[in-house]
Amino acid sequence: MAENGNDRAGVSSYSDVNDPRAVVSRSKFLTGATIGLGGLIGVAVAVPVLGFVLGPSFTTEDWYWTSFGAVDNAEYKKGTYVPVIFERGKLGELDRRVAYVRRDGDEEFTIVSNVCMHLGCPVQFKTTGFACPCHGGQYDVEGMRTAGPPIRPLNRFEYKVDNGNLLVGRVFATEEIDGQVVMTDQFKLPGEPVGGLLGWLYPVPS
Ligand code: FES
Secondary structure, eight states: OOGGGEEETTEEOOOOTTSHHHHHHHHHHHHHHHHHHHHHHHHHHHHHHHHHHHGGGGOOOOOOOEEEEETTOTTSOBTSOEEEEEEOSSSGGGGEEEEEEEEOSSSOEEEEEOBOTTTOOBOEEOSSOEEOTTTOOEEOTTSOEEESSOOSOOOEEEEEEETTEEEEEEEEOEEEETTEEEEOSOOOOTTOOSSHHHHHHSOOOO
16 A cells, blocks of 8 residues: 555545645535535525516416497496406406496497505595505596505506407506506506516516
């Protein structure tokens, strides 16, 4: 057996702890192991966090055109809203929604979601606007936030008129632009901002 842990000529096993080469080698090994372990811990922490942040962007709402009846239904009046209860999704009665429908013209409507844009409580129409019973959120007749904690105007539904029927489709976020409520092409949940950096954190579902 050769000195310093050499068990055959030219080949070193670094078995002698007093050999400086063995110390350097162990140090490198520990450094590499620490970096590797740190990386694994980082991945273990980052994956759930990324899932939490990005998860909403990959959720989509079930939707399809839903008939709200004849477009000339006399209940749809100008200047006021009528609530329409309908089912949307796979849960039948458990997945009921409420939309407020206002006639703006023969075949023109404003269809407002009753979901408060603070935490999602159901708002109610009260002649001068919409009111949320949970935390005092207030909206005007266009669904524009006027008071309380909601962060943006009420969502609105897209619609079309087909064969004399009023058909209602997806619900979209709205935003206030120059004092007007403008419907976007994005679906956003209550509390999710539409624009800016925070809006980017809740990207549009595909
Ligand atoms: S949920 Fe409507 S104000 Fe809070």
